Amino acid sequence: EIVLTQSPASLSLSPGERATLSCRASQTLSNYLAWYQQRPGQPPRLLIYDISKRATDVPARFTGSRSGTDFTLTISSLEPEDFAVYYCQQRTNWPLRCSFGQGTRLEIK
Amino acid sequence: QVQLVQSGGEVKPPGASVNVSCKASGYSFSTHGISWVRQAPGQGLEWMGWINTYNGNTNYAQKFQGRVLMTADTPTATAYMELRSLRSDDTAIYYCARGYDPLDYWGRGALVTVSS
Numbered sequence: 001e002i003v004l005t006q007s008p009a010s011l012s013l014s015p016g017e018r019a020t021l022s023c024r025a026s027q028t029l030s031n032y033l034a035w036y037q038q039r040p041g042q043p044p045r046l047l048i049y050d051i052s053k054r055a056t057d058v059p060a061r062f063t064g065s066r067s068g069t070d071f072t073l074t075i076s077s078l079e080p081e082d083f084a085v086y087y088c089q090q091r092t093n094w095p096l097r098c099s100f101g102q103g104t105r106l107e108i109k
Numbered sequence: 110q111v112q113l114v115q116s117g118g119e120v121k122p123p124g125a126s127v128n129v130s131c132k133a134s135g136y137s138f139s140t141h142g143i144s145w146v147r148q149a150p151g152q153g154l155e156w157m158g159w160i161n162t163y164n165g166n167t168n169y170a171q172k173f174q175g176r177v178l179m180t181a182d183t184p185t186a187t188a189y190m191e192l193r194s195l196r197s198d199d200t201a202i203y204y205c206a207r208g209y210d211p212l213d214y215w216g217r218g219a220l221v222t223v224s225s
Contacts, residue, residue, distance in 0.1 A: 034211040036154075043204055043215035044146075044154065055213065087154055091210050096168040098144065098156040098209050 002026055004088050006101035012109045019075040021104045023088035028069055032091055035064055035073045038103075039084045047086075048073060075106075083108050111135040113143075113205050113216035120222045126193045129219045131205030138186035139163045144209045145179060145190045147201040148218075155201075159209045160188060195223045 003026040013019055023033065033051050036044040046055040048064035051071065061076040075082055088101040116130040131143060145157040158169035160179040167179050178191040188205055200223045206212035 032210060036212075038154075043218055044206075044212075045215070046211050046213045049211040049213070055211075089154075089156075089211070096159060096209065097170065098159070098212075100146075100154040100156065103153045 001097070002029065002090055002092060002099060004090055004099060004101035006086075006088060006104050008104060009102070010105040010107060012107045013078055014109045015078050015080055017078050019073075019078055019082070019106060021073040021075075021086050021106070023071040023073070023101050025069040025071070025090060029090050030093075033064070033066070033071050034089045035062075036087045036089065037082075037084050038087065039081075044087065078106075080108075082106065111207065111214045113207065113214055115203075115205060115216040115219045118220035118222070120224060121195050122225050123196060123223055125195050125223075126191055127195060127221050128189055128191045129203050129205075129221070131188045131190075131216050133186045133188070133207070136207075138181075139183055141207045142209065143179075143181065143188040144206045144212050145177075146204045146206060146212070148204070149198070149201040152201075156209075157190070157203075162188065192221075195221075197223050199223050 005024045007022045035048040038044045051066045052064040063074045065072045085103045087103050091098045112134045114132045142161045144159045160167045162181040181188045202218040204218045205216045207214040
């Protein structure tokens with residue numbers, strides 16, 4: 001089973017700052033990793049899929065990248081609506097299994 | 110536009126079963142499967158499984174094998190998730206989402222509370 005470990009668990013930043021969220025996989029993944037944003041009281045929202053592709057209507061300030069088994073979500077300049085919890089997600093094909101990281105809470109400083 | 114409309118919240122006693130529905134619209138139901146994900150209060154996301162809405166094949170997370178049943182009704186474009194032998198730690202919001210790679214549209218969730 002692939003385990004995703006997100007860091008940090010929480011991050012306190014100010015609007016306009018740059019946020020860097022990490023997700024480390026316990027073993028090599030295929031070219032699939034997704035990121036989701038969840039605001040309080042709402043369902044998760046897809047931000048990034050296939051490591052670096054932005055979902056529909058996702059602003060360009062959100063970018064995804066990979067270095068080996070380390071994946072990064074970068075928010076270039078934080079807007080007030082970006083303060084939320086972020087989850088990474090992977091899947092394996094055989095057997096089909098999905099898993100999420102434990103989340104990173106992005107808070108206003 | 111793609112929408113997933115879930116059934117309402119429920120309160121169940123320990124040992125009972127719960128059935129949550131998820132009605133899809135705005136796309137071809139049989140071309141995208143449905144995943145089920147749950148979230149306990151104040152906790153993270155937990156993937157429960159996925160149903161292929163074209164042929165009804167299922168893939169369940171090992172944790173839920175033997176206790177969960179996912180089905181889909183193509184004529185009504187509705188997916189169902191039944192969880193049996195409920196325990197207090199099954200109290201959670203249960204979400205349906207389209208696909209698994211990625212989960213690109215989500216329902217608003219159904220709160221299931223297990224309490225005597």
